Amino acid sequence: MRWRSGNIQSIPKTIPESNTLSSTLGSATADKPKSGGNSPTELPSNALSRDECLELFKLLYLTRYFDVRLIKEKRRGRLTGTLYSSHNQEAILVGSLFGLQPNDWISPIHRDMPAFFLKDIRAGWHNPNRKGMSIDEVCCQVWGKADSPGRARDNWSHIGKKSAHIIHSTSMLAGTVPVAAGVVLADRLNGGDAVVLTFNGEGSTAQGIFHEAVNFAAVHKLPVITIIENNQWAYGTPTHLEFPLSDFARRADGYGIPGLIADGQDVFDVYDKVMQAVEFARSGQGPSIVECKTFRAYGHGDHDDDRAAKYRDPKEVEEGRKRDPIAICRKRLIEKGYLKGEAAKSFMAEGKNAAEVSDEDFPPEVVQYLKDAIDKAIKAPLPAAEEGAQWVFRENA
Numbered sequence: 345m346r347w348r349s350g351n352i353q354s355i356p357k358t359i360p361e362s363n364t365l366s367s368t369l370g371s372a373t374a375d376k377p378k379s380g381g382n383s384p385t386e387l388p389s390n391a392l393s394r395d396e397c398l399e400l401f402k403l404l405y406l407t408r409y410f411d412v413r414l415i416k417e418k419r420r421g422r423l424t425g426t427l428y429s430s431h432n433q434e435a436i437l438v439g440s441l442f443g444l445q446p447n448d449w450i451s452p453i454h455r456d457m458p459a460f461f462l463k464d465i466r467a468g469w470h471n472p473n474r475k476g477m478s479i480d481e482v483c484c485q486v487w488g489k490a491d492s493p494g495r496a497r498d499n500w501s502h503i504g505k506k507s508a509h510i511i512h513s514t515s516m517l518a519g520t521v522p523v524a525a526g527v528v529l530a531d532r533l534n535g536g537d538a539v540v541l542t543f544n545g546e547g548s549t550a551q552g553i554f555h556e557a558v559n560f561a562a563v564h565k566l567p568v569i570t571i572i573e574n575n576q577w578a579y580g581t582p583t584h585l586e587f588p589l590s591d592f593a594r595r596a597d598g599y600g601i602p603g604l605i606a607d608g609q610d611v612f613d614v615y616d617k618v619m620q621a622v623e624f625a626r627s628g629q630g631p632s633i634v635e636c637k638t639f640r641a642y643g644h645g646d647h648d649d650d651r652a653a654k655y656r657d658p659k660e661v662e663e664g665r666k667r668d669p670i671a672i673c674r675k676r677l678i679e680k681g682y683l684k685g686e687a688a689k690s691f692m693a694e695g696k697n698a699a700e701v702s703d704e705d706f707p708p709e710v711v712q713y714l715k716d717a718i719d720k721a722i723k724a725p726l727p728a729a730e731e732g733a734q735w736v737f738r739e740n741a
């Protein structure tokens with residue numbers, strides 16, 4: 345039998361049709377991101393207060409500022425190592441993490457560096473007891489200092505914190521998905537109700553281990569929410585050479601789980617889709633996939649910027665960057681009446697590259713928060729040179 349795309353929708357779903365998630369599942373057939381099956385009044389984001397909406401806006405700025413500021417630090421020669429930019433993808437990180445409980449787990453990858461300090465940030469930006477990493481810890485990692493998880497072995501990946509319920513990221517794409525499934529299986533066996541968000545680029549999903557892990561989670565109804573950051577590129581490979589569907593979320597049908605599509609540029613839509621998946625998982629109904637449509641703003645890493653300018657059509661890049669998440673959030677806040685007058689026109693970071701943007705384009709508390717962390721990281725001690733070969737080979741063998 346020759347498979348056509350229509351066949352996939354005819355496979356019986358394991359989720360009852362009456363469930364809000366399964367009605368959202370229908371949207372996975374669309375070519376463009378759509379809102380889910382819920383009516384607007386039922387959307388989880390409608391329950392967010394004015395202050396919470398404004399906090400989301402500020403967190404988008406913080407995430408963007410982390411990116412541009414680190415690029416500037418590297419250009420000024422104050423930082424070495426590769427940077428994997430999350431520019432244009434901020435709404436995915438901010439929107440998906442905002443509704444988590446402190447005890448929930450996350451497993452970010454290379455594109456998600458801000459996720460480490462965004463986890464549980466609602467408990468207070470300066471709260472030392474929140475269940476996330478502090479921005480100081482993240483900056484110490486980036487600067488390769490002694491007081492960091494990587495201790496100068498890597499500036500970007502291989503960072504995590506078990507006590508904050510952050511699974512260490514690794515260089516092996518999709519390698520954290522089975523770990524995440526195991527972590528929440530253990531939690532369930534111990535009577536917990538934590539969920540885990542695993543973050544993956546769309547390219548990572550071609551890994552065999554990705555399918556094994558999602559299938560395992562589906563069979564055991566584990567609370568694993570697999571977020572696909574579909575930024576249209578995996579290094580130099582475009583999406584159409586990675587998989588033959590326009591919507592990755594439709595793959596969820598193959599696992600018998602819900603697949604949702606979020607507009608990855610809209611922090612409220614990401615929040616809505618992820619919160620539906622979280623509630624579904626927390627109530628014991630199992631995993632789901634949330635595909636967030638977005639576009640990679642620069643090269644794969646900053647080492648790839650020049651090459652990416654050759655392998656990507658400038659028109660495609662211009663188109664992909666037109667819908668800036670900060671601009672979209674600003675528009676929504678103006679519509680809601682939460683941003684008015686001068687406040688609606690201040691801090692215009694959107695649409696600007698690191699070279700074009702200045703500190704005045706960001707709220708002062710955002711600038712100060714990161715500047716303090718960078719100052720501390722730069723002054724912090726490096727690990728001793730003798731440590732270099734430690735923990736690499738078996739000690740005392």
Ligand SMILES: Cc1ncc(C[n+]2csc(CCOP(=O)(O)OP(=O)(O)O)c2C)c(N)n1
Pocket residue numbers: 455515516517544545546547548549551573575577578579640644
């Ligand atoms: C198993 C494995 N294969 C290949 C690589 C090399 N590699 C690192 S990132 C990357 C592209 C990832 O693309 P995607 O998953 O779409 O994430 P994005 O970088 O676009 O966010 C590749 C091929 C790797 N780290 N691990």
Ligand SMILES: [Mg+2]
Pocket residue numbers: 545546547573574575576577578579
């Ligand atoms: Mg990608």
